[in-house]
Amino acid sequence: MRAAMFYGPNKMIVEESSFSHSENEATIKMDACAVCGYDARVFRNGHRKVKPPVILGHEICGQTLQAINTSKGVLSAGTRVVVLPTIPCLSCWYCNNQQYNLCNNLMEIGSTINGGFAEYVKIPQQVIKIGGIVPVPENLCNEEATLLEPLACCLNGFSRLGEIEKDGVIAIVGDGPIGLLHLQLSKKLYNMRSIVIGKIPFRMQMAERMGADAVFTFGNGTEEDVSDFTRGRGADVVIVATSNPEALNFATKIAAKNSKINLFASFSNCNSFSPDPNWLHYNQVSIMGSFSSTPLTLQKAMKLVSDGEIDLSKMVTNRYSLNEIEHAMLATEEFHGLRVVVNRF
Numbered sequence: 001m002r003a004a005m006f007y008g009p010n011k012m013i014v015e016e017s018s019f020s021h022s023e024n025e026a027t028i029k030m031d032a033c034a035v036c037g038y039d040a041r042v043f044r045n046g047h048r049k050v051k052p053p054v055i056l057g058h059e060i061c062g063q064t065l066q067a068i069n070t071s072k073g074v075l076s077a078g079t080r081v082v083v084l085p086t087i088p089c090l091s092c093w094y095c096n097n098q099q100y101n102l103c104n105n106l107m108e109i110g111s112t113i114n115g116g117f118a119e120y121v122k123i124p125q126q127v128i129k130i131g132g133i134v135p136v137p138e139n140l141c142n143e144e145a146t147l148l149e150p151l152a153c154c155l156n157g158f159s160r161l162g163e164i165e166k167d168g169v170i171a172i173v174g175d176g177p178i179g180l181l182h183l184q185l186s187k188k189l190y191n192m193r194s195i196v197i198g199k200i201p202f203r204m205q206m207a208e209r210m211g212a213d214a215v216f217t218f219g220n221g222t223e224e225d226v227s228d229f230t231r232g233r234g235a236d237v238v239i240v241a242t243s244n245p246e247a248l249n250f251a252t253k254i255a256a257k258n259s260k261i262n263l264f265a266s267f268s269n270c271n272s273f274s275p276d277p278n279w280l281h282y283n284q285v286s287i288m289g290s291f292s293s294t295p296l297t298l299q300k301a302m303k304l305v306s307d308g309e310i311d312l313s314k315m316v317t318n319r320y321s322l323n324e325i326e327h328a329m330l331a332t333e334e335f336h337g338l339r340v341v342v343n344r345f
């Protein structure tokens with residue numbers, strides 16, 4: 001099969017790769033794979049989780065090559081599906097509590113094992129067992145379907161917030177696809193007044209069109225902008241949806257009393273973040289993280305989108321073939337459009 005093999009930083013080669021099917025796996029013929037910011041960062045810098053050579057890509061939409069027995073019945077060959085990229089061990093404490101994304105022995109499709117930037121991808125038995133292969137309804141195109149995985153991650157993040165203040169304000173730091181998915185969820189599910197803080201003019205315009213109540217440029221004076229919008233109180237929820245470590249201290253500057261700050265992104269160039277413990281204590285501020293998603297959030301994401309609650313149709317802006325994988329990485333890294341998708345293999 002044709003595959004974009006990652007050999008280390010700045011080295012990805014589209015080549016013929018051997019592919020064999022085993023009884024314990026499902027094989028998916030790829031229709032589309034979106035490029036996550038994570039993929040672009042791994043391509044440029046490598047990552048401690050990633051041992052080359054490996055095929056990246058975890059935002060997967062494709063068709064089952066054979067029938068698959070799942071806990072919810074048989075998926076016939078040729079069913080269009082999306083896939084949960086986390087591969088749990090099914091024996092640790094977290095797996096026993098269905099918190100598969102926190103598995104102590106976690107492996108990941110498109111990171112620790114071969115992923116979706118290829119003609120075919122193999123899905124291990126554990127993913128099938130936990131309900132991680134989900135059929136895609138007719139009313140979603142392949143490109144929209146690739147965004148269900150990131151949407152599920154955002155839902156997982158929201159599930160960590162617990163009770164949210166009535167009439168609360170959410171500030172989303174980051175204007176990328178993840179920031180805009182958070183924006184849609186905050187408006188549709190929680191009806192929160194929503195601020196998007198970004199840097200890229202096109203993305204900030206998209207945030208306005210998707211219903212942001214305020215859009216501010218990240219830089220000098222943004223703290224005052226948020227303060228003015230919230231009448232000096234600050235935001236009740238702050239989502240850090242950017243890998244820029246400057247966003248961390250900034251998040252603490254715009255957080256209200258009783259607020260929750262979720263670190264949704266990972267930070268490749270950040271070794272320290274030291275919020276003032278007394279500030280946390282006296283203001284009852286919680287700082288938390290969220291990572292990846294679970295079968296439940298993936299199914300919930302599917303339902304929200306197929307019911308028309310969340311609109312993914314404007315999220316994919318740039319399309320590439322597998323041969324153009326380096327361009328796809330560059331477009332992601334340089335913040336072109338919104339989501340970049342590889343859709344010809």
Ligand SMILES: [Zn+2]
Pocket residue numbers: 036037038058059150
């Ligand atoms: Zn991703």
Ligand SMILES: [Zn+2]
Pocket residue numbers: 088089090091092093094095102103104105106
């Ligand atoms: Zn486990």
